[in-house]
Amino acid sequence: MISVKKLYKTFGKNQVLKGLDMDFKQSHITAVLGPNSSGKTTLMKSLLGMVIPDSGQILVDDVDIKNNCDYRNKIGYLPQIARFPENLKVIELLDMIRELRQSDASCDTLLDYFELRPFINERLGYLSGGTRQKVNIVQALMFDCPYLLLDEPTVGLDPLSLIRLKDLILKERGKKKTILITSHIMSFVEEMADEVIFILDGKIYFSGHPQKIKKEYGSYTLERAIAKVLSGMPKLGHTNGHSRKDEILVPMIKAEHD
Numbered sequence: 001m002i003s004v005k006k007l008y009k010t011f012g013k014n015q016v017l018k019g020l021d022m023d024f025k026q027s028h029i030t031a032v033l034g035p036n037s038s039g040k041t042t043l044m045k046s047l048l049g050m051v052i053p054d055s056g057q058i059l060v061d062d063v064d065i066k067n068n069c070d071y072r073n074k075i076g077y078l079p080q081i082a083r084f085p086e087n088l089k090v091i092e093l094l095d096m097i098r099e100l101r102q103s104d105a106s107c108d109t110l111l112d113y114f115e116l117r118p119f120i121n122e123r124l125g126y127l128s129g130g131t132r133q134k135v136n137i138v139q140a141l142m143f144d145c146p147y148l149l150l151d152e153p154t155v156g157l158d159p160l161s162l163i164r165l166k167d168l169i170l171k172e173r174g175k176k177k178t179i180l181i182t183s184h185i186m187s188f189v190e191e192m193a194d195e196v197i198f199i200l201d202g203k204i205y206f207s208g209h210p211q212k213i214k215k216e217y218g219s220y221t222l223e224r225a226i227a228k229v230l231s232g233m234p235k236l237g238h239t240n241g242h243s244r245k246d247e248i249l250v251p252m253i254k255a256e257h258d
Helices: 040-047 070-074 090-100 108-113 129-141 159-174 186-192 210-216 222-230
Strands: 002-011 014-024 028-033 055-060 075-078 147-151 178-182 195-200 203-208
Touching (some): 002 040, 014 055, 028 159, 028 186, 040 147, 075 129, 090 129, 147 159
Parallel strands (some): 075 147, 147 178
Antiparallel strands (some): 195 203
């Protein structure tokens, strides 16, 4: 399990994380959601050791990650944007990542699964966005790590590849892995997540199963429930001085960077 305890982080005068407390459980898919600049990316980078919090703790298997980089070998990370060296061939990239992680893990099954065999000798700069994303998925999952951090994993995928990704993530959960995802695609989150943690202004605004959240906000989709959150509407049964509306016309969260 990964535990986050009272995590604070400030950049200059901007306080990005304001005492986050959360657990990412084994055999669990947790979706961390929130509007742009809510703190999701800072949280993700803190979990990876790329950002050092001002205070608080991050525990992996009950061990504080501060001054400890060994835990990173337990994490498979899929970045939102696959910024790989464009002059490298696909197979060269995967071999390089294996060497960096000092692992002899095989990617053969994943290459076949995502039909990447015809592209293994192609340079990354020549690939389409969707094909690059499939390479990104392969490098994240090829090491069979107990923890998976997947940042916008559906970007650029065609419908068939998206179905395969969903099936693969569920299979990984069945191996008792701890899986954290971020996504702006609420239908994907609603289908996949065991728990949603919604961050707003550096704090946890609410958390729970997608069905619970839909019920609390009186919405038939998670997308409309979150749109109500972003428009400032209260939960059912709580007026808080706000006027009620039957439908929200505000578009859903745009797929932009934090």
